Amino acid sequence: MLEMTIHDKSCRGCRFCLDVCPTDCFVFNEETQKAMVAKVDNCIACLSCTSICPAAAITHRNHHVVANFYRNINFSRRMEKFL
Amino acid sequence: MNNGKIRLNTEWLCDCGGCHVALVDLHDKILNVLEAVEIQKCPVLTDVKEYPEADIGILTGSIRTEHDRHAALEMRKKCKKIIALGTCAVYGGLHGAGLAHSREEIMDTVYRRTPTTKTDFIPDAGVTGLEKIVTPVDEIIDVDLYLPGCPPHAHYIFEALTDLIEDREIKTRQETVCSGCRRIMKKTDISAIRNNNDSALDDEVCFLSQGHICLGSVTLDRCLAPCPNHGIMCTGCAGPTMQILTEPTHDIRTEVSDRMSRLTKIDAADIRKHMEKSAKTHYAYAMATKMIGNKPTFLIRKWIAEVEDQR
Numbered sequence: 531m532l533e534m535t536i537h538d539k540s541c542r543g544c545r546f547c548l549d550v551c552p553t554d555c556f557v558f559n560e561e562t563q564k565a566m567v568a569k570v571d572n573c574i575a576c577l578s579c580t581s582i583c584p585a586a587a588i589t590h591r592n593h594h595v596v597a598n599f600y601r602n603i604n605f606s607r608r609m610e611k612f613l
Numbered sequence: 614m615n616n617g618k619i620r621l622n623t624e625w626l627c628d629c630g631g632c633h634v635a636l637v638d639l640h641d642k643i644l645n646v647l648e649a650v651e652i653q654k655c656p657v658l659t660d661v662k663e664y665p666e667a668d669i670g671i672l673t674g675s676i677r678t679e680h681d682r683h684a685a686l687e688m689r690k691k692c693k694k695i696i697a698l699g700t701c702a703v704y705g706g707l708h709g710a711g712l713a714h715s716r717e718e719i720m721d722t723v724y725r726r727t728p729t730t731k732t733d734f735i736p737d738a739g740v741t742g743l744e745k746i747v748t749p750v751d752e753i754i755d756v757d758l759y760l761p762g763c764p765p766h767a768h769y770i771f772e773a774l775t776d777l778i779e780d781r782e783i784k785t786r787q788e789t790v791c792s793g794c795r796r797i798m799k800k801t802d803i804s805a806i807r808n809n810n811d812s813a814l815d816d817e818v819c820f821l822s823q824g825h826i827c828l829g830s831v832t833l834d835r836c837l838a839p840c841p842n843h844g845i846m847c848t849g850c851a852g853p854t855m856q857i858l859t860e861p862t863h864d865i866r867t868e869v870s871d872r873m874s875r876l877t878k879i880d881a882a883d884i885r886k887h888m889e890k891s892a893k894t895h896y897a898y899a900m901a902t903k904m905i906g907n908k909p910t911f912l913i914r915k916w917i918a919e920v921e922d923q924r
Contacts, residue, residue: 546875584798586787586791586792587788604903604907605855605859610785611757611758613785
């Protein structure tokens with residue numbers, strides 16, 4: 531089952547995730563000025579929200595990961611070694 | 614192991630020395646580290662010229678001179694594990710911007726053409742030769758772990774060292790500087806890019822929302838975001854995020870312009886153009902590494918030529 535979480539402390543309240551999500555998974559909490567995951571069932575794991583999030587605050591788990599065929603090989607070899 | 618302690622060598626190459634100061638910045642916690650570690654070679658603490666055998670070797674700074682290259686190779690031979698510590702070691706660092714000029718241009722400017730310089734010769738004694746380009750450490754030797762940051766905050770150094778000492782699995786953190794910044798990102802009607810001294814800033818609102826170029830969203834958080842929290846835009850000193858490094862079409866200027874144009878009424882293309890004009894500043898910390906230098910979207914020579922043509 532796919533999981534999607536927003537690291538609350540990191541969220542800057544930009545609403546980009548609400549803007550880009552094609553399946554309206556997010557809602558905005560006016561009180562805290564932070565985005566929240568509302569309907570994770572809708573998520574198609576396109577990762578648009580992860581890509582646009584300025585704080586890298588959105589994490590997906592148990593989603594299908596596409597192979598790294600188009601990625602930057604120079605970095606992909608090093609990625610696991612970053613502290 | 615020596616007396617049950619882990620042997621540590623550190624060496625600085627071409628850098629400002631700040632990363633070594635950051636090691637000392639562990640304050641009281643350095644005592645915890647010293648319980649488990651024996652520091653053998655460390656330019657700021659010990660007067661050891663040779664390279665003793667060690668378990669962990671920390672290298673700060675990039676390869677700029679022949680001596681740097683020699684030191685890096687010696688460290689690799691003698692240390693079981695090498696950590697590239699700091700942005701210079703990982704990405705080439707600020708002086709990586711030297712790549713935009715030839716070695717001769719740099720030497721000439723520093724020793725002959727600077728208005729305050731009285732001499733008219735290039736020194737050739739007492740210093741080893743300047744290499745043609747700035748090279749991050751991992752292009753010369755194999756690196757086991759990377760810890761970028763300018764310098765990395767003591768919090769991350771301590772975490773990394775204790776994980777290594779206790780042989781725990783290392784954690785790769787992907788958060789950006791924005792994640793540690795308390796400013797609110799909100800949509801505004803700002804329609805033009807503003808300069809640093811243009812106007813009074815709102816301390817509660819994101820710099821991008823206010824029309825200022827801030828690299829927080831494209832920079833790894835290895836600092837706990839002190840600059841934006843104290844009213845200074847992020848200059849990207851810890852180097853680009855994992856996303857920029859992995860994706861061939863993502864770039865510092867494309868990501869900043871995308872986010873800033875969503876927050877303001879400024880056109881993304883205008884922001885990109887603006888950033889290309891000052892690309893040497895925005896890309897300075899990481900342009901020496903192939904992870905950025907080989908990107909199809911990174912056209913530094915073209916951008917510099919465009920600015921010079923307009924002069």
